[in-house]
Amino acid sequence: xxxxxxxxxxxxxxxxxxxxxxxxxxxxxxxxxxxxxxxxxxxxxxxxxxxxxxxxxxxxxxxxxxxxxxxxxxxxxxxxxxxxxxxxxxxxxxxxxxxxxxxx
Numbered sequence: 001x002x003x004x005x006x007x008x009x010x011x012x013x014x015x016x017x018x019x020x021x022x023x024x025x026x027x028x029x030x031x032x033x034x035x036x037x038x039x040x041x042x043x044x045x046x047x048x049x050x051x052x053x054x055x056x057x058x059x060x061x062x063x064x065x066x067x068x069x070x071x072x073x074x075x076x077x078x079x080x081x082x083x084x085x086x087x088x089x090x091x092x093x094x095x096x097x098x099x100x101x102x103x104x
Contacts, residue, residue, distance in 0.1 A: 011052035018045035032094045036080040
C-alpha cells in the first residue's frame with residue numbers, strides 16, 4: 001500500500017498562504033508577542049516549502065535547510081523574549097507604538 005501523494009503545487013500554495021498570513025500579522029499587529037509569532041509563522045512556511053521541494057526531488061537538502069531554520073527560530077525566540085521583557089519593564093506595555101521612544 002502506497003502512502004498519500006500530495007502534489008508539490010498544493011504544498012507550495014499552503015506555504016505561500018502561511019507566509020502571507022505571517023506577513024499580514026507582521027504588518028498590521030502592534031503587539032510584540034504577535035509580531036514574534038508572525039515571524040515564526042513565516043519561518044515555518046519557508047521550512048515547509050524547503051521540505052516539500054526536497055521531498056519532490058528526492059533530496060535531503062530540504063530537511064537540512066529546515067534544521068537550519070529551526071536553529072534560527074530558536075535564536076530569534078531567545079532574543080525576542082529578552083526584547084519583550086525589556087520593553088515591558090521600561091514602558092509597562094507591549095505596544096510597539098509606545099516603544100518607538102527608544103533612542104538608544
